[in-house]
Amino acid sequence: MKxxxxxxxxxxxxxxxxxxxxxxxxxxxxTIYVILKYLxxxxxxxxxxxxxxLLGTTKIGLFRWRLIKNLQRYLGPEWIVQKCSLKEALRQxxxxxxxxxxxxxxxxxxxxxxxxxxxxxxPLIGYEIDDGELILIVHDNGGVxxxxxxxxxxxxxxxxxxxxxxxxxxxxxxxx
Numbered sequence: 001m002k003x004x005x006x007x008x009x010x011x012x013x014x015x016x017x018x019x020x021x022x023x024x025x026x027x028x029x030x031t032i033y034v035i036l037k038y039l040x041x042x043x044x045x046x047x048x049x050x051x052x053x054l055l056g057t058t059k060i061g062l063f064r065w066r067l068i069k070n071l072q073r074y075l076g077p078e079w080i081v082q083k084c085s086l087k088e089a090l091r092q093x094x095x096x097x098x099x100x101x102x103x104x105x106x107x108x109x110x111x112x113x114x115x116x117x118x119x120x121x122x123p124l125i126g127y128e129i130d131d132g133e134l135i136l137i138v139h140d141n142g143g144v145x146x147x148x149x150x151x152x153x154x155x156x157x158x159x160x161x162x163x164x165x166x167x168x169x170x171x172x173x174x175x176x
Contacts, residue, residue: 005126005137008038008098010150011048012142018048028062028100029055030141031121032071034148035098035167038123062121064102064163071167080168086155089164090127099124100165101138103158113160124164125150 011034013026022029029051036046046054054074056066064083072081084092089099101124105113126137134155142148155162 001128001130003126003128004093005128006038006093006096006098008034008123008125008139010034010123010139010141010148011037012146012148013048014142014144014146015048019052022049022052022057025057025059025061026052027141028067028102028121029057031100031123032067034123034139034141035100038098039167064165067100068165075167078170080166080170082166084164084166086159086162086164088166089124092166092168093124093126095168097166097168100167101136102163102165103161104163105161114157128152 011030013030014023018026018030026048029048032051032055033046033048051057055062055070068081068083072079075081084099089101092099101122103120103122120141122138122141124136124138128135128137136153136155136158138151138153139148140151
């Protein structure tokens, strides 16, 4: 069995500090908050309410293209924010960086599927491979009166509704 998990502290999108009107659709900003806090520290992560507006989140959630565009603008040219494959998301974990995972059964037109989440952003913080089966390890962003919990999600059950976004620093090439 191969296993890799990052020591990432989760956060609930229903935390009392998050505006009540944002809570039901705050999974995207909460995911980015958790990832930025891990990568850059609490001071750079702002707070979920600020990220909600900064990322362009709406009452129905956060579109992937909008997250990428607005987070790239916020982080600047020293960072790469882009859609990535499963293989690249797992490489991010191997290199010590969480990735953002989006479950979306609606805009992928998987009406009859039964994924772990119907429409939800979560921090991807690890994975394990056991007997050839890939299990993703995520923080679930909590629930009403519940902190975020680490959950194991089978990739095979969710593959048709999943997409990933990586957030990685640009590596400067030494020209000498």
